[in-house]
Amino acid sequence: MFVEIERKWQEMWEKYRIFEADPSDKEKFFITVPYPYLNGNLHAGHTRTFTIGDAFARYMRMKGYNVLFPLGFHVTGTPIIGLAELIAKRDQRTIDVYTKFHDVPIGELLKLTTPEKIVEYFAKEALSALKRIGYSIDWRRVFTTTDEAYQKFIEWQFWRLKELGLIEKGSHPVRYCPNDQNPVEDHDLLLGDEASIVEFVAIKFRLKDSDLIFPCATLRAETIFGVTNIWLKPTKYVIAMVDGEKWVVSKEAYEKLVFMDKKVELLREVDASEFFGKKVIVPIVEREVPILPAEFVDTDNATGVVMSVPAHAPYDYVALKELGVEIEPIVIIGTDIKGIPAKEIVEELGIKGQNDPELEKATKILYKREFHTGIMLENTGKFAGMKVSEAKERIEKELISLKIADVFYEFSEKPVVCRCGTKCVVKVVKDQWFIRYSNENWKRKVLSHLEKMTIIPEYYKEEFRNKIEWLKDKACARRKGLGTRIPWDREWLIESLSDSTIYMCYYILAKYVNLGILKPENITMELLDYLFLNRGSLELAKNSGLSKDVIRKIKEEFEYWYPVDLRSSGKDLVANHLLFYLFHHVALFEEKYLPRAIAVNGYVSLEGQKMSKSKGPLLTMKRALDTYGADVTRLYILHSAEYDSDADWRSKEVESFVESLKRFFNLVRENYTKEVNEVTLLDRWLISKFNRAVKDVRDAMDKLQTRRAVNVAFFEVMNYVRWYIRRGGKNLAIILDDWIKLLAPFIPHICEELWHMKHSSFVSLEKYPDFDPNKLDPVAEKAEEYISRLLEDIKEVKKFVENPRIVYIYPAEDWKFEALKIANEKGLKEALRFLSEKGIAKEDISAFSKKFKNAELIPNEREIIEQNLEFFERELQLRVSLDSEKIPVDKKRFAMPGRPAIFVC
């Protein structure tokens, strides 16, 4: 329906370049949304984030700001390469998803066998969709992250971070597939995508009179003081050289150790039974304890060697009891549990043996209790009196720093299996480049800047605070993928979340790059230092080969646009990109260039189902546009949900939006050019109500509440208009200029089309309607409220009369008005005195006192009714009479100001 209109105005906007933004005298507003990643078509999720951004950009533009709204494309990373490989392999699943959900024709799809072709194809598709939905983007600034110029920019950024000491080498644990020889992500996994990496502490117990080490894996290092023995499963173990020590560990543990950044060498297999009864020495405590067999030991969990703390570990307690060995548990933690804690809980739960599944529960309960409320007892040396939660951390640190213990990584859940079918391991990656987000100083600066920012919705500020505190060092280099090489270590590629942190300032460069003024070779360290950091000098920047004039111009442009006033983004980016965005800005830029505001929006599901790029279902932006058109899609998605709450796309609802928009379009078209006659009370009511709506809409938009804004601007105003027409209003045109403008940020094409029926300017550049208190008309509003209330009352009464033909209306007598006034001002008592002095009958006075609280002073009631007799008769299909003679006295008595007596017969 609106296809032609939409195309027409998109062409006009482009032709007149109205969204191309350059520095001017006006106040600027720089808004960005995250550039999309091009491993598929844009979908409803992008549609939501981007449409919110666009509506706001348009709103701010109409509020008089010089608005810059740019967009580029993200192609860095592995998924695009992965996709190219899958297509080249003709992977059936991929072909299905991309033909069925991404709407790529099979013929086209099969050609996309290299990353370059994929980027080219999806960039073209994205650009076309983004234009067809009518975003007010300055397209002169588009780029992709593999552009040579962009890579120069990224290299500069990394050099500067390194110079600040924020990039360093380190090692860290990852989930790893030994077969693929690659770290695995959630979507690479067949099983275990819920598993996280847990740090066990492996405490080294030396065998008495030997150099053999038994590394006992535990999550409760503080219980070392209560160790009475250690456990081995009665099965085969191995002896291995680990960093120069002879360790006895399970076979599985040995395989894992190989990946853990240790020098590991297998010496020989050994049977656990060889050790049973022998003694090991508990470190720190220096106590000799025996090695005993236990079936509950899981050789596939950590080292497969376990220390036994029967007083605090239900498993140990039960196993010892079953074994029948005379060992006294050593209580080392005090809580409100009396006696031996493990014993108490085992008995309480009625646990039968070491294979009882309830043991797991018992362990958890006890752990929680002791961790949160426990105090270390006097038999724990210097830790005595300390809270368990604190002691645990201190002991772990101490043991590790004294080399009495090592960290042993293990999955929290098992098994973890790669898509290729191989069991995954925890691998410690060495010599990896890290961004040191854990740097306290850095964090403090980010936190302090956060306090000055606007975060929408505001409770996300707390979320950001927590995430900033929690953020750890991040590996920023990869072996595989598209992207920029680390300039000082070219074997590594900069990871994709790390290269998209401060690119908003690249939009300023991109314009000059696209104009051919700025070439990759011009983008030197000195130039960028000068442009973005106010470092060096114009002279040094000139070494880039650019003229002073050009450099000055770019610099001015940066100074003008920066900082970013609003970054509007999906909530999935809070814990990563948005954090990095803040960190990197804070690290590199001066205070005045730091981000001002962040807004977060929720997801979009499809008929109640989660969307998935790689599995479906998926609604592409293009498909939405083909089916419903740009304005319908925009209006619907803006109205679908507010802030971070998730939206559900339902085609049935969207279809009804099509109808709503048609109705709006026709209504305006039929009334817009009509001449406005003399302004009536009803007209003033419309103006008044509309003015309130304007206030609401602006208020909502200022808080980025697009749902509320659309609700008021479109649906509520529509309801006023309905009532207005029903009431016989003839001058709808009096609000139409403003209504069109009010809706222009949301449905710009239709508004542009309608606007041009009367004007030759672009409504997109018009001034947004302003709230004007002088246009409020309480008298008119009261009158309309009175009419609709009266109408409802009569209808209500009418229901109870068969064959109703006539309604008599009897407005309250004058003395009631006077009495009500007195009651309102001086209280009921005064009013009643006035009435009795006036000689009003007792029954009437009593009726008044009962009813006065829901009465209201409406000016000229009788007149209002008289002037609207026709309206009432038409609506009620009754004759309306003001003849008071026909109304029974007992009904007249209850007539009150604002609520006339009515009698239907």
Add this chain to the structure above:
RNA sequence: GCGGGGGUUGCCGAGCGGAAAAGGCGCAGGGCUUAAGACCCUGUCCCGUAGGGGUCCGCGGGUUCGAAUCCCGCCCCCCGCACCA
């Protein structure tokens, strides 16, 4: 487990100290129409032959003249916990 958000009338979703509680969707009835659609109106917790009454906002208590809205306890749901865009 930790952190953030949330449970409202058939559904989505406003409201956050005084309304059976905005708006949208759905459903039902009526009008218009040759008819379907669209459009317009009405109803959509229960009761009611006079504009009325009753019961409601996860559960249980409390504060208050008055609570969906404030306080306490409990239950349930969603999201994040990364090296992946």
